Structures are given as structure tokens and as C-alpha cells.
Amino acid sequence: xxxxxxxxxxxxxxxxxxxxxxxxxxxxxxxxxxxxxxxxxxxxxxxxxxxxxxxxxxxxxxxxxxxxxxxxxxxxxxxxxxxxxxxxxxxxxxxxxxxxxxxxxxxxxxxxxxxxxxxxxxxxxxxxxxxxxxxxxxxxxxxxxxxxxxxxxxxxxxxxxxxxxxxxxxxxxxxxxxxxxxxxxxxxxxxxxxxxxxxxxxxxxxxxxxxxxxxxxxxxxxxxxxxxxxxxxxxxxxxxxxxxx
Numbered sequence: 093x094x095x096x097x098x099x100x101x102x103x104x105x106x107x108x109x110x111x112x113x114x115x116x117x118x119x120x121x122x123x124x125x126x127x128x129x130x131x132x133x134x135x136x137x138x139x140x141x142x143x144x145x146x147x148x149x150x151x152x153x154x155x156x157x158x159x160x161x162x163x164x165x166x167x168x169x170x171x172x173x174x175x176x177x178x179x180x181x182x183x184x185x186x187x188x189x190x191x192x193x194x195x196x197x198x199x200x201x202x203x204x205x206x207x208x209x210x211x212x213x214x215x216x217x218x219x220x221x222x223x224x225x226x227x228x229x230x231x232x233x234x235x236x237x238x239x240x241x242x243x244x245x246x247x248x249x250x251x252x253x254x255x256x257x258x259x260x261x262x263x264x265x266x267x268x269x270x271x272x273x274x275x276x277x278x279x280x281x282x283x284x285x286x287x288x289x290x291x292x293x294x295x296x297x298x299x300x301x302x303x304x305x306x307x308x309x310x311x312x313x314x315x316x317x318x319x320x321x322x323x324x325x326x327x328x329x330x331x332x333x334x335x336x337x
Contacts, residue, residue, distance in 0.1 A: 100293040102162035104284055105140050107261055117329045118142045118201050121322050123150070125232060125335055130196040134224070135174070136182060137204040140166040144173040155192055157185070182208075182217040189224045198224055199232040203331055206235055206278075206297035211308070214298070218312035218336075231314070234331035237321075238299050245273040247299045252278075273299075302332065309336045 109115040119142060122133075131153060135142070138156035140163050147154060156174040158164050159181040167177070178188050182200070198221050208214040221231050238247035248254075252271045261267040266285045271278065278297040284290070302319065309317045314336040322329035 097293045097295075098160040099162045100284075100291050101282070101295075102140065102160065102166050104265070104267065104282075105163065105166065107265060108267060108282070115142055115202070117322075119144060119146055121201070121329050121333060122147065122197075122199060122232065124322070125320070125333065126197055126230070129228065130230070132194075132196045132226075134188070134195045134198045135201075136185065136198055136221070137200045137202065138167065138174065138177070139163045139202070139204075141170055141172045141174070148173045155188075155195070157188060183213065183220060185217075185220040185224055194224055194226045194229065196226050196229050197232065198229070201232065201234050201331075203234060203236055203297065205233045206300065207295070208298060209296075211298075211300075211304070214300070215308050215311060218308055218314075222313050222336075229337075231309075231336040232333060233336075234329075234333045235300060235302075235305065236297070236330075237332045238301055240301075245276070245299070247301060248273060249278060305334055309334070 123146065131151065133147070133152050133154045135154060135156045138158050141156070144154050153175050154173060155176050155178070156167070157178040157180055159179070161179055164177060164179055176192065180187050205214070208217060225231065236249050239250045240246060241248050249271070254272055255270065257268060257270045259266070259268050264286065268283045270281045270283070273279070276299050278299055279294055281292055281294040283292045306317050317334055317336045320333040320335065322333055
């Protein structure tokens with residue numbers, strides 16, 4: 093996604109995600125997949141921030157990173173529990189390690205890993221993540237559970253068809269979105285309307301099936317990957333979780 097898209101999105105991001113399962117339950121998901129030996133954590137796609145107070149109370153040190161300065165500007169307007177905040181693209185995570193090395197857990201949640209523009213870029217990101225982990229560290233990331241279909245695009249998001257429009261927020265600020273699929277990507281365009289403002293921004297998600305993620309994780313040098321569907325774990329979390337070691 094282009095920088096100017098983040099500049100628009102950051103203003104409305106909290107309105108978009110407020111009350112949605114993938115934000116509310118991220119802390120719960122992390123807590124279920126790590127253990128007491130995991131102390132130093134890096135939220136490598138923190139966005140405008142998520143609730144971390146439970147992890148902090150459990151003795152975790154949480155560092156944050158996001159590639160968008162606009163998202164971090166919104167984060168810094170809030171009270172938060174991050175120990176330190178960085179502004180690096182994933183491909184440059186090693187710059188963080190030079191300042192704060194290494195981590196027991198690095199996580200990229202909220203289906204943001206699918207923003208990687210190419211498979212080659214994604215593999216490089218996985219390699220950079222592995223380099224920043226302690227000996228017994230782990231990498232957590234998630235993705236939509238793309239479903240196979242017949243047609244021009246082999247996979248889609250369950251329940252989201254091409255040109256399907258939704259109203260996400262209908263109050264003083266009205267937000268609608270439109271879903272399309274093109275060249276192996278899901279493209280969601282958001283339309284924001286107020287009394288004085290009419291803006292739009294688009295998010296692109298690479299459609300990467302489960303077997304491809306598993307293949308890339310091993311190519312990046314991890315020993316194995318486990319897959320979790322957290323919907324049945326009392327979290328209501330909508331994405332598939334990958335845990336690589």
C-alpha cells in the first residue's frame with residue numbers, strides 16, 4: 093500500500109477496527125500461544141496500537157514497530173504499554189536488532205502479513221524475522237483462511253464476493269467498503285463520507301494459501317510451523333495463526 097494511503101487510513105483506522113474480533117482478541121491469542129519463558133516481545137506491525145496491559149502485568153516487555161509514520165502518530169496520541177517504538181519496514185527489521193536484540197517472540201498480526209507485495213519480499217521478511225529471534229524464540233503471524241473457488245481467481249475470502257459492498261459505520265462518519273479480486277490479490281477500497289469530507293483508500297492483500305506459507309517458513313530457515321484455528325479456543329479470532337520456531 094502506498095504511503096499516501098496510510099496517511100488517509102490512519103485517521104479512520106480506530107473507527108474501522110473498534111469492536112472487531114481481530115483487534116479485541118489479539119492479546120488473548122498471544123497469551124495462549126506463548127509461555128512464561130517468553131519475556132521480550134516485538135509487535136512488528138503495531139499500527140495504532142492494541143491492548144497489551146495483560147501481557148505487561150504478566151511480566152512481558154513489549155516493543156513496537158510499524159512501517160507507517162502516520163499510524164505511529166496516531167499511536168503516540170494514546171496511552172500505551174509499549175516499552176519502545178520503532179518505525180521500520182519489515183525488510184529492515186535488522187536495524188531494530190542493532191538497537192534492541194534479540195526477541196523471544198516476534199508477531200505480525202491482523203492479516204497484515206498479506207500486505208507484502210510479492211512472495212519474494214515475504215520470504216525476505218521471514219528471514220529477517222528469524223534473524224531477530226533468540227535461540228528458543230518463536231514467530232507468530234496470521235492470515236485469512238482463503239477458500240478455493242472456481243473462476244478467474246482461485247481463492248477468495250469466505251463470504252466476500254467481487255464487487256460486494258458493505259456499510260461498516262453509519263453515523264456522523266459513514267464508512268463503506270468494496271471488495272474486488274485481481275491478479276492473486278484481494279483489493280478492498282474504503283469510502284469515508286462526512287458532512288465536509290469525502291475520502292477513499294485501498295488495501296491490497298496477497299492471497300497466499302496455507303501450504304505456501306508453510307513452504308516459505310521452512311525456506312526462511314525455521315525448523316517447523318504449527319497452525320491454529322483460534323475460533324474454537326474461546327477467542328473468536330477470525331484468522332488462521334501460524335507459529336514458527
